[in-house]
Amino acid sequence: MMQDKATILDAFANIIGSQYVLTDPSDTQLYQQDWRGRYQGAAVAVLMPGSTQEVAALVKECARHGVAIVPQGGNTGLVGGAIAPADHPAVLLNVSRMNRVRHVDANNNSLTVEAGCILANVREVADEHQRQFPMLLGSVGSCQVGGLISTNAGGTGVLRYGNMRELVLGVEAVLPDGRIWDGLRGLRKDNSGYDLKQLFIGAEGTLGIVTAAVLKLFPRLTVSATAMMAIRSVQDAVSLLRFMQDQLGNRIEAFEIMSREQIEIVTTYGHDIQSPIDLDEPWYILTEIADSAPQWNAAAELEHVLEAAFERDLLTNAVVATDVAKADRIWALRHNISEANKTAGFTISNDTSVPVSRLPQFIERVSQRINDQIEAVTLCNAGHIGDGNIHVIAVLSRDHYTTPEHCEEAAARVNLIVHEASVELGGSISAEHGIGKMHVARLERFKPELDLEMMRTIKRAFDPLNLMNPGKIFLASGQPAAEHAAPLARTPCA
Numbered sequence: 497m498m499q500d501k502a503t504i505l506d507a508f509a510n511i512i513g514s515q516y517v518l519t520d521p522s523d524t525q526l527y528q529q530d531w532r533g534r535y536q537g538a539a540v541a542v543l544m545p546g547s548t549q550e551v552a553a554l555v556k557e558c559a560r561h562g563v564a565i566v567p568q569g570g571n572t573g574l575v576g577g578a579i580a581p582a583d584h585p586a587v588l589l590n591v592s593r594m595n596r597v598r599h600v601d602a603n604n605n606s607l608t609v610e611a612g613c614i615l616a617n618v619r620e621v622a623d624e625h626q627r628q629f630p631m632l633l634g635s636v637g638s639c640q641v642g643g644l645i646s647t648n649a650g651g652t653g654v655l656r657y658g659n660m661r662e663l664v665l666g667v668e669a670v671l672p673d674g675r676i677w678d679g680l681r682g683l684r685k686d687n688s689g690y691d692l693k694q695l696f697i698g699a700e701g702t703l704g705i706v707t708a709a710v711l712k713l714f715p716r717l718t719v720s721a722t723a724m725m726a727i728r729s730v731q732d733a734v735s736l737l738r739f740m741q742d743q744l745g746n747r748i749e750a751f752e753i754m755s756r757e758q759i760e761i762v763t764t765y766g767h768d769i770q771s772p773i774d775l776d777e778p779w780y781i782l783t784e785i786a787d788s789a790p791q792w793n794a795a796a797e798l799e800h801v802l803e804a805a806f807e808r809d810l811l812t813n814a815v816v817a818t819d820v821a822k823a824d825r826i827w828a829l830r831h832n833i834s835e836a837n838k839t840a841g842f843t844i845s846n847d848t849s850v851p852v853s854r855l856p857q858f859i860e861r862v863s864q865r866i867n868d869q870i871e872a873v874t875l876c877n878a879g880h881i882g883d884g885n886i887h888v889i890a891v892l893s894r895d896h897y898t899t900p901e902h903c904e905e906a907a908a909r910v911n912l913i914v915h916e917a918s919v920e921l922g923g924s925i926s927a928e929h930g931i932g933k934m935h936v937a938r939l940e941r942f943k944p945e946l947d948l949e950m951m952r953t954i955k956r957a958f959d960p961l962n963l964m965n966p967g968k969i970f971l972a973s974g975q976p977a978a979e980h981a982a983p984l985a986r987t988p989c990a
């Protein structure tokens with residue numbers, strides 16, 4: 497238990513300087529609320545260390561006083577993972593000041609950066625060295641390396657490069673007892689025992705604090721072409737992807753799907769965003785192909801492949817962007833979804849995955865159940881069809897859902913429908929956003945018991961005092977496990 501708050505805050509100030517121990521609500525509010533505005537944290541202070549050694553000293557101090565630590569980066573997470581609990585004395589440990597590039601090794605195609613580096617800056621540094629770091633998502637200007645690693649972020653590049661798990665060569669982390677683990681190795685092959693860095697990737701800050709990482713770089717792309725295509729069904733999207741992969745190999749940089757309803761919300765509520773194509777089909781694909789070989793004519797190749805797809809009746813209309821500005825306008829449709837939906841109504845966004853081949857069945861099943869069971873809802877879909885991760889997004893009308901309780905009750909019903917359908921089809925309840933605070937009870941309900949037991953064993957081994965981000969991934973002690981009490985039978989894959 498936290499004994500003397502003033503004494504502990506003094507101890508923190510002695511380590512990092514009082515200007516980096518924020519306690520005034522006007523200073524802390526920015527950090528205490530999540531990006532969607534759904535969760536309000538109750539941290540006694542926001543700590544902003546400037547180095548790994550300072551993080552280690554703060555963690556030791558917290559362990560000594562039984563204060564829980566919630567690591568935080570850009571606070572763009574979508575599942576309430578970086579929000580401090582109210583039932584336990586806790587601090588937010590924000591790593592934003594740790595934003596140095598420690599080393600660029602262009603010949604090893606690797607970059608060593610601190611956890612507080614913003615993704616956009618990492619991409620710029622790679623570019624300055626004629627390399628690219630391919631992670632790309634809507635929060636590129638705010639999310640940080642430590643957060644990307646801790647959520648095992650995905651984004652639009654997973655089809656070609658994999659998610660964060662595949663883009664990290666090494667990790668440096670402060671363990672819950674304050675020791676510093678130096679796993680900053682830039683190796684692509686290392687079979688000397690367990691791959692410990694992988695434990696921190698996707699751990700959502702429950703096993704320690706990521707302070708730096710070695711990231712994988714790739715040859716810089718020099719030619720690219722972007723297109724937007726109209727298609728009739730999700731099944732056509734799956735067939736079109738397969739056809740394009742047969743024609744273009746791994747030069748497909750992104751292959752994203754959006755439903756017509758989703759595009760209409762973005763063009764209505766986004767700032768000056770228009771569709772370059774008539775919206776007369778139910779589904780649209782946004783794709784980019786790219787290569788590092790400058791002699792490759794990407795635009796001609798894309799046009800050729802799209803013509804062939806049109807002849808096979810896989811699409812009904814398409815536009816190819818002829819310059820970067822037009823390509824950016826197409827991608828603005830995709831990258832402004834979260835912002836536009838937030839304005840359009842109370843948004844319930846799901847982040848499930850199923851095998852790509854089962855996506856048509858999944859969308860049909862979910863759409864039918866939501867439209868049958870939920871009132872005053874606009875159902876949208878958008879996501880990374882190439883990796884089986886379509887976000888089912890229900891936008892609730894603010895005229896109909898007038899109280900937070902009414903919204904939350906509908907959100908719970910929508911989420912259950914989506915989670916059940918994904919598990920029925922052999923999928924996961926979280927593809928890329930993580931579990932955070934939002935899905936803890938659901939994880940207990942849907943994850944097999946042996947998986948949970950192994951996860952709890954790892955958590956106990958690293959953090960026996962349960963001070964690292966308590967209540968995230970795992971239920972907090974004392975938290976009702978209502979969903980756990982009546983587990984849903986795992987239906988066999990259809």
Ligand SMILES: Cc1cc2nc3c(=O)[nH]c(=O)nc-3n(C[C@H](O)[C@H](O)[C@H](O)COP(=O)(O)OP(=O)(O)OC[C@H]3O[C@@H](n4cnc5c(N)ncnc54)[C@H](O)[C@@H]3O)c2cc1C
Nearest residue numbers: 569570571572573577634640642643644646650651701706
């Ligand atoms: C507009 C928008 C679009 C998005 N699109 C995508 C998308 O396409 N794909 C996708 O995967 N995600 C997406 N996200 C979610 C989010 O941006 C990512 O999850 C991102 O990785 C979070 O990074 P962050 O620095 O903001 O982390 P935070 O939100 O600060 O933290 C996220 C989690 O990581 C933990 N954490 C943070 N830093 C550390 C650290 N140094 N050590 C240990 N734990 C830490 C926190 O405790 C928390 O559990 C989107 C978010 C927004 C707002």
